[in-house]
Amino acid sequence: MPIYSEKVMEHFMHPRNVGEIENPDGVGNVGNPVCGDMMSFYIKVKDNRLEDVKFKTFGCGAAIAVSSIVSEMAIGRTLDEARNITAQLVADELEGLPKNKFHCSNLGAEALNNAIDDYLEKKKKQGGEE
Amino acid sequence: MPIYSEKVMEHFMHPRNVGEIENPDGVGNVGNPVCGDMMSFYIKVKDNRLEDVKFKTFGCGAAIAVSSIVSEMAIGRTLDEARNITAQLVADELEGLPKNKFHCSNLGAEALNNAIDDYLEKKKKQGGEE
Amino acid sequence: MRQVYLDNAATTPLLPEIADEMMPYLGKYFANPSCLHDWGDAPREAMENARLQVANLIGARSEEIIFTGSGTESNNFAIKGLAMARQAKGKHVVVSAIEHFSVLHSAKTLEKWGFEVTLVPVDGQGLVDPDAVRQSLRPDTVLVSIMHANSEVGTIQPIAEIARITRENNVLFHTDAVATAGTIPVDVTGLGVDALSLAASQFYGPKGAGALWLKKGVRIMPLLDGGVQEGGRRAGTEDVPAIVGLGKAAQLAAGSLTDRLNRLTSLRDRLLAELPAKIEHVIVTGVALPAQHRLPGHASFCVEFIEGESMLMLLNIQGVAVASGSACTSRALKASHVLIAMGLSHELAQGSILFTLGIDNNHEDVDYVLEVMPPAVDRLRQMSPLYAKFTRTGKGGG
């Protein structure tokens, strides 16, 4: 099935960080069944760093591999660093994606970003409540 | 080359009665180079019968075979009998012609007819002159 | 590892005896069949023999067969060519919502050319209601095209009934029989249609050869203009080896249709029955058991909470070749227009998976699928946010 790189296949076969985080600090959801892919990212933040990232994904092989690599790329990063994980970086890290699957790498970056937004939002609210 | 029947091929390879008749009793010409076929039929008439028929033909294999068989069918016939040599009879006698070549059998019958007309015309004129 | 090819709707293997039949035309009988010299004889005669073989398969006359390069070309030729030849009479065309893209997109092209197109809906099993066709007809309708069977959900349409309606209304009727010709009995008189598309690569013949059957006297505008090949209706040097292969495939199919049918049906019925029994939340798409109005080798499903391509990939790793969505366009990303037209949600439609059996398959292949499929589904569901939601809330299931 060499429409996918070996790296994509490896992550599809052995996805890292599948699952949910109980009481996550942030959650990011993207996609919908019409476009064919849905991703939920869960993050745990400590000292402005992503201590843990988990995901659940409904989608094609590329979507699963993207989720896996994004989670791997994100763990241990500061929030700012994590924000710099672009679709292109994700695709490069996977040694390329077929043209019609590039949008998947976009979704992965977006889901992570949404989770970070969610964390910051919550924090702001908590700050306001304090 | 089995687009042509064996009979067509035989007449094409060994056409009967090729040539001209010196001082013919009638001459019939049909066709022109635009349509691709030209036939000249020469007849000798004796006692209202076709004593001799010869032809010259410019045209495809079918045109040559048709000329040959028409000459053969005509020799020895009365003028009225010769008039009954239709395109269909010619095609049948040749064991069939390809659809796009059927017009050749028409030409053959027409050329013979024209030669008979020419003969009758001349005779009438001679009769008038007498 | 066991290798199990279950993607016969995408294309069937070429039978070795058909390939053998083609060989001389890839060798010494290479000449152009239009040529007048002796070299043209063997290819021309072989082509005319193939024409007769194809005609015999569908109960037609050989002069009614026009060879094309694919099912897609036959459909484009039929839809555009029949409509355009009748535009003086009217500019309305009727097709079903679940036609193959070669019909649907040809109809779209007709729209660009000033035609109006009505899409007839289907029910939850993918069946066209003949009455809906009747109601779609207008005084300016010049063509109806309803496929004989759909290759995504296997549903066989009531073509003969629809044909009665088009005949009553004096409207031309084309059917796309690419999924049926050579697979189930197809008889143009029994079906009552005016034009019919078929393709060799769907019944163990070669790629590159299709045909359009056109009832004697029906006018059509050529799609490929040029030389006088195929009576001036389809120009271009004929692909003799492929045409010979199509003929041989037709002859073999005609001779073994019932055998093949029985064999495939028994395998199919096991899949239709046992897969949903083994895996929770799996629905059959198209006609469920007892499945008379279903293609014999065709078992299609939607697996809830997960997506088709990832299932396909996991099965592929186990040596099993299947399709998801439309077999021929697995690379298109959108949910199958067929499943959506049948009323399935996008979520469910994304989980489509399609097993299409061929004459080489056996019960061990089915056993193997039944063994490797459940863990694959399980694994993907463990990753799925939709499944998580369902197990949490009991909601989202179909």
Added chain:
Amino acid sequence: MRQVYLDNAATTPLLPEIADEMMPYLGKYFANPSCLHDWGDAPREAMENARLQVANLIGARSEEIIFTGSGTESNNFAIKGLAMARQAKGKHVVVSAIEHFSVLHSAKTLEKWGFEVTLVPVDGQGLVDPDAVRQSLRPDTVLVSIMHANSEVGTIQPIAEIARITRENNVLFHTDAVATAGTIPVDVTGLGVDALSLAASQFYGPKGAGALWLKKGVRIMPLLDGGVQEGGRRAGTEDVPAIVGLGKAAQLAAGSLTDRLNRLTSLRDRLLAELPAKIEHVIVTGVALPAQHRLPGHASFCVEFIEGESMLMLLNIQGVAVASGSACTSRALKASHVLIAMGLSHELAQGSILFTLGIDNNHEDVDYVLEVMPPAVDRLRQMSPLYAKFTRTGKGGG
């Protein structure tokens, strides 16, 4: 009896090494290249390799190659597809009077669709005058199509010169290179065209495979609507074996073009020189010696006072395969539109005969033709009323 095939313009034999290359795709690599599972890999990779081979032959990029089923399809696709994609800009198209029917009749179809078509004339050698193309251009001209070489008279057109004019005027330029690609050097950049048609069956490849090269960025309306194959520009299950054969043929041609060219030219030049020397009242059609602007294997004549098909038949009986009029449409009865456009009389044009050499031919073949041709001509002239008239009156000769 000696068998001499001299009808390579109708189609060339398939080289055994090309057939060998195709075999795996008629066997175990049968799958649909669009499929996502492993079965699709080998056919897909083979197809992409073929795309590169074809691109290399004509100095193009592989993503610019669209596979089709024939030269005719490529031409229909180009003429209709390029014009229709530009109809908002204008509805005027320019083609030469001696184009292949697949171009001419496509242009006629455009006329039915509201386009205007200008036919550019040719001179007595079949050459298009670039200035005539310039003068035919109008503000609403959207497409010019001039063939690279004509397969009836072998004349090679000044494509690069014409391309300079179309570029200056911002008009799209397509060339039908079916008679040249794989036979003489064809370089899309050097030619300066925007689109180019070719076909495998003209250079020892299989039937059923052609290509349209389309410069990157040029828009086209598909001729075959349907699936997403060929980037959505040409739908239908790909004929992988034929495509592989096209690729291999392109590779072999690229590697031996000069050798083939030299070999064919020397045989051709003998025919062009010796046939008119041996038989009275024979004229060369197209470019006479020294024949740079002539296809290397191509020798065509008109024999006065007799008709081509009957000559063809007599040569056939002697084991020699030739064509008369248009090679691909020998069954059409009218005088060649090419010869008429070149100003020949119908009478003369009917006597057309066409020897097209291939890489299997040798000098003994030429000797044989020079031996059997004169008596055949003589025999037919003895039957010809035109020859009789000429010998009587000295009139009617050309």
